[in-house]
Amino acid sequence: MFIPDRVIFEKDAFQYKKAVELFDYFRSKGIEIISLSSNRVQGIPGDSPAEKYAEGKRTLVIGVRKTLKFQTCKPSAHFQLPLVSGCVGQCEYCYLNTQLGDKPYIRAYVNIEEILAQADKYIKERRDDITIFEGSATSDPLPVEPYTKGLTKAIEFFAERPNARFRFVTKFSNVEDFIDAEHRGNTSVRFSLNIDEVINNYEHKTPSARKRIEAAAKVIEKGYPTGFLIAPVFLEEDWKKEYDALLKMLKDNICHISNKDISFEIISHRFTAKAKNKILQVFPGTTLPMNEGNRSYRFGQFGYGKYIYNKEQIEDMKEFFQKAIRNYFPESRILYII
Numbered sequence: 001m002f003i004p005d006r007v008i009f010e011k012d013a014f015q016y017k018k019a020v021e022l023f024d025y026f027r028s029k030g031i032e033i034i035s036l037s038s039n040r041v042q043g044i045p046g047d048s049p050a051e052k053y054a055e056g057k058r059t060l061v062i063g064v065r066k067t068l069k070f071q072t073c074k075p076s077a078h079f080q081l082p083l084v085s086g087c088v089g090q091c092e093y094c095y096l097n098t099q100l101g102d103k104p105y106i107r108a109y110v111n112i113e114e115i116l117a118q119a120d121k122y123i124k125e126r127r128d129d130i131t132i133f134e135g136s137a138t139s140d141p142l143p144v145e146p147y148t149k150g151l152t153k154a155i156e157f158f159a160e161r162p163n164a165r166f167r168f169v170t171k172f173s174n175v176e177d178f179i180d181a182e183h184r185g186n187t188s189v190r191f192s193l194n195i196d197e198v199i200n201n202y203e204h205k206t207p208s209a210r211k212r213i214e215a216a217a218k219v220i221e222k223g224y225p226t227g228f229l230i231a232p233v234f235l236e237e238d239w240k241k242e243y244d245a246l247l248k249m250l251k252d253n254i255c256h257i258s259n260k261d262i263s264f265e266i267i268s269h270r271f272t273a274k275a276k277n278k279i280l281q282v283f284p285g286t287t288l289p290m291n292e293g294n295r296s297y298r299f300g301q302f303g304y305g306k307y308i309y310n311k312e313q314i315e316d317m318k319e320f321f322q323k324a325i326r327n328y329f330p331e332s333r334i335l336y337i338i
C-alpha cells in the first residue's frame, strides 16, 4: 500500500468532508501534513532533479478539480475522467515524466461527485451513442484508491449508465480496493505487464509481473472485461523467450476462469529527444536502450518525432505476439501491435 511521506491539503479541499476525513486519518498515522493557505502546491523538498523527482513521488496532494471541462482522449475514449493526476510509480520511461514538472506529486481530487455529475452531462449530451471515459490518462489511479475510493465511486456510477463505459489501466495490484464494486460490465480494467527484467530495471516501486497477473485473475473472476497492455516491449537479446514466458505465466493463472472477455495491446519501446533528456536528468545511471543510431526516426501525430525500432524488427515482433497470443489465448482479441 502506498504510504506518502507527506500529504498536502489545498485550501479549498476542506470544503469537502472527504478531505477532513483524510486529514484526521493521516494525522493519526503521524504522517507529515501541510495545510496550504492557497491552492498553490508548495513545501516539497529537493535540490537536484533526482531528489525533486523522488520527493514529488512520495507526496500526496489532496485537492479540488476546478476545471470541469474534460479533455478529449482520442482514439481510445471520448473523454478523460479526472480522478487523480500523477503516479507513485517511478518508471524511467514513463510518459508522465515530461508532463508533470520537476516534482511530480500525486494529486487526488475530493470533489468526485462533481466530477461524476459533469460526466453525466457529457453522457446525456451524447445520449444516442455510447460515451467512453478513460480514468488513467494522466495517472495510475490505483495506489491512492484505499484513500479516495474514487475508482469505486466511478465504477458504480457507470454501472447505472448503460450508454457509458469506463476504462483505466494500472501496473498495481491492490485490486481489493475496488473489486467488489457493482460494475455490470461497464468498466474495463487493463493491466500493464512486462517481463521481470524490465520491471526490476526500469519500473521502480511497482509490483512484480506475478503480482499484477494474480491481481488480474481476481478482476477477471469478478467478470470485469480485462485487457493486457504489454508495454514497452524491448527487443533486446532473449526477448522472445522472455515475453513467451510472461504470456505462459498469464495463461497458467487465468486459464481456469471461464467466460473471459480479454484483450491485448502491445507497444514496442520508443522515445523522444525530450523524454531522453529528462530521463538522463532524473536517472543519470539509466541503462534504458536509447541509442538513436539503433532506431528509425518517425514523426508522430502530435508534431514531434520518435525513435522507434526499425521496420523489420517491428514486423518480427508482430508475428511473434500474434502467434503466441493465438496459441495461449485463442479466444482473446488483439487490439493492436505497434
Ligand code: SF4
Residues within 6 Å of the ligand: 086, 087, 088, 089, 090, 091, 093, 094, 095, 096, 139, 140, 171, 203, 206
Ligand atoms: S506505473 Fe505507469 S503512470 Fe506510474 S510511473 Fe509507471 S508508467 Fe508512469
